[in-house]
Amino acid sequence: MQTDGLLNYMLGEGVEAFSTMRGAQLPYNVICGHQVHDVRVAVIDRPDLTREDLEGYDAFITNLKGCAIGVRTADCIPVLLYDARHKAVAAVHSGWKGTVRKISQHTIQAMHDTFGTNAQDLVAMIGPGICRSSFQVGEEVVELFRQGSFPMDAIWQYDGSPVPGTMQGGHHIDLIQANRWLLESAGVKPENIHSCNICTFEDERFYSARREGTECGRIINAIRIV
DSSP states (O other): OTTTTOOOEETTEEEEEEEEOTTTSSSEEEEEOOOOOOEEEEEOOTTTTOTTTTTTTTTTOOOOOOOOOEEEESSEEEEEEETTTTEEEEEEEHHHHHHHHHHHHHHHHHHHHHHOOGGGEEEEEOSSSOOOOOOOOHHHHHHHHHTTTEEEEEEHHSSSOOOOOSSSSSSEEHHHHHHHHHHHHTTGGGGGGEOOOOOOTTTTOOOHHHOTTTTTTOEEEEEEEE
């Protein structure tokens, strides 16, 4: 549901979640870290943590009521998780590097270790990110996914010789499907995994580093217990 520049998600009672569109104002403070495409998960245990406090973290978990956590993206895949049983949430920044290294699964393990979360209780939202047709990669990236035992038939496609200056041809990876597979492999029920099905490269309501350059703005993907 879209309201006031926010793409709102319905993940169940007791939780709010959204992604911002271009130029949107945040409705409240959202704790974000300084992301570095790593797989470190931070436990947010107080509401006054700053981006400087969270240097080098790409996923965040909390059970603090009213404390919004989020990740910043502009083509990378945001994954938001909600555990209604233990009243805990997570926000995950999963670019191709984080996806290859299975950051979503690291986050689910951290929720289990910290809050007792069972993956079968989780509801997941995959927010706006680059789609397969727009995510052209080199052979070395394809090989990393292959070495990571990803289901290549489902996430990889070769479209022939690349067309210079376009996303046509070459190798393409479906990061959205790759993250869905990671969640299912961790034990999240397929029917509890939702996607907004928005490609940031194609939809100009959202920032895209591939379309605009790396200095473009960022989408804030946030979740909080209410």
